[in-house]
Amino acid sequence: xxxxxxxxxxxxxxxxxxxxxxxxxxxxxxxxxxxxxxxxxxxxxxxxxxxxxxxxxxxxxxxxxxxxxxxxxxxxxxxxxxxxxxxxxxxxxxxxxxxxxxxxxxxxxxxxxxxxxxxxxxxxxxxxxxxxxxxxxxxxxxxxxxxxxxxxxxxxxxxxxxxxxxxxxxxxxxxxxxxxxxxxxxxxxxxxxxxxxxxxxxxxxxxxxxxxxxxxxxxxxxxxxxxxxxxxxxxxxxxxxxxxxxxxxxxxxxxxxxxxxxxxxxxxxxxxxxxxxxxxxxxxxxxxxxxxxxxxxxxxxxxxxxxxxxxxxxxxxxxxxxxxxxxxxxxxxxxxxxxxxxx
Amino acid sequence: xxxxxxxxxxxxxxxxxxxxxxxxxxxxxxxxxxxxxxxxxxxxxxxxxxxxxxxxxxxxxxxxxxxxxxxxxxxxxxxxx
Numbered sequence: 071x072x073x074x075x076x077x078x079x080x081x082x083x084x085x086x087x088x089x090x091x092x093x094x095x096x097x098x099x100x101x102x103x104x105x106x107x108x109x110x111x112x113x114x115x116x117x118x119x120x121x122x123x124x125x126x127x128x129x130x131x132x133x134x135x136x137x138x139x140x141x142x143x144x145x146x147x148x149x150x151x152x153x154x155x156x157x158x159x160x161x162x163x164x165x166x167x168x169x170x171x172x173x174x175x176x177x178x179x180x181x182x183x184x185x186x187x188x189x190x191x192x193x194x195x196x197x198x199x200x201x202x203x204x205x206x207x208x209x210x211x212x213x214x215x216x217x218x219x220x221x222x223x224x225x226x227x228x229x230x231x232x233x234x235x236x237x238x239x240x241x242x243x244x245x246x247x248x249x250x251x252x253x254x255x256x257x258x259x260x261x262x263x264x265x266x267x268x269x270x271x272x273x274x275x276x277x278x279x280x281x282x283x284x285x286x287x288x289x290x291x292x293x294x295x296x297x298x299x300x301x302x303x304x305x306x307x308x309x310x311x312x313x314x315x316x317x318x319x320x321x322x323x324x325x326x327x328x329x330x331x332x333x334x335x336x337x338x339x340x341x342x343x344x345x346x347x348x349x350x351x352x353x354x355x356x357x358x359x360x361x362x363x364x365x366x367x368x369x370x371x372x373x374x375x376x377x378x379x380x381x382x383x384x385x386x387x388x389x390x391x392x393x394x395x396x397x398x399x400x401x402x403x404x405x406x407x408x409x410x411x412x413x
Numbered sequence: 414x415x416x417x418x419x420x421x422x423x424x425x426x427x428x429x430x431x432x433x434x435x436x437x438x439x440x441x442x443x444x445x446x447x448x449x450x451x452x453x454x455x456x457x458x459x460x461x462x463x464x465x466x467x468x469x470x471x472x473x474x475x476x477x478x479x480x481x482x483x484x485x486x487x488x489x490x491x492x493x494x
Binding site: 246305 | 419420446447450451454459461463465466467468470484486488489490491492493494
């Protein structure tokens with residue numbers, strides 16, 4: 071196989087020709103490190119664009135595995151990933167490595183939250199939002215403001231999406247747009263309301279464009295961009311910093327400082343509950359497989375273990391998280407977790 | 414008085430506050446399929462309202478006056494990915 075590693079001019083010639091970027095801009099991209107939090111429809115499209123564009127180092131954090139319903143819009147995944155039940159971060163890493171072998175890829179199967187986000191962002195130049203929930207975005211906002219790292223919010227639902235670049239020194243920030251989080255379970259999601267397949271791709275392309283601008287040393291576009299491609303409506307909305315913003319004005323990082331609010335979390339209307347271990351842990355999937363084999367059917371692909379018994383279906387990750395499928399009641403999910411994982 | 418709501422000029426009474434704008438938006442978006450679905454499922458439309466670029470908290474809608482020439486924008490929620 072030919073070695074593409076040093077072919078900067080050939081691979082990135084279309085970028086190098088652009089007055090907006092040029093070879094110098096491309097070199098800046100190549101020496102940049104980004105974190106993508108969440109690798110669903112937004113995150114996978116961002117990762118693909120950023121890897122092809124030659125962002126030198128990508129860290130991808132995601133808590134989920136590839137499901138058939140993801141293939142309608144999540145660009146990097148295919149039916150083999152569903153059959154293998156690959157974690158999204160790992161499935162993404164494998165595809166991206168084939169797209170661009172000259173960049174550094176770091177796939178982490180974890181639930182980004184207040185207890186680990188600072189570790190994930192410690193050495194990056196910029197954070198891209200590929201999450202599917204409000205809670206994680208408030209945590210990203212706090213962490214990025216605290217560490218002085220720019221981040222690009224992108225959100226979709228139905229046939230609409232929003233994009234906003236958040237520059238920690240200048241503001242406004244995510245909490246200037248959404249001062250308080252919605253009550254848990256009270257916010258429409260793609261799972262409950264649906265999402266048009268093209269909207270995440272569009273929003274991800276705009277987020278990545280903002281990221282490339284910042285990484286190359288250009289100025290991001292201020293305000294919030296609202297897109298509604300079904301109506302073909304695109305608007306930039308002026309957004310000012312709120313004088314009393316707790317995050318970017320008062321520098322109170324409420325969501326980062328509170329730690330994990332709950333160990334059991336309903337995932338996005340998917341009839342699935344995630345239970346997190348009380349302390350950071352590492353599960354020996356092979357040993358667990360032997361233990362659980364007596365109680366039901368177990369399979370293990372090295373990244374996650376799937377267990378089926380008469381009353382439940384559990385997916386166990388190496389970081390100790392468990393997804394309880396087909397259950398929306400938190401206490402039932404906790405009870406099944408206790409029964410089979412003994413915690 | 415005249416104000417602009419999402420780039421469209423609207424006539425409101427001189428004593429209007431933001432809550433009047435909110436009511437107007439609710440009535441004009443009553444048939445919007447997505448907002449309708451959100452309202453049905455959650456009892457609220459979770460729209461953010463900005464007056465001259467600043468987001469106003471829902472508890473301040475009634476006490477936030479709007480005046481001639483104000484620019485009010487509303488943004489639908491987008492927390493999916």
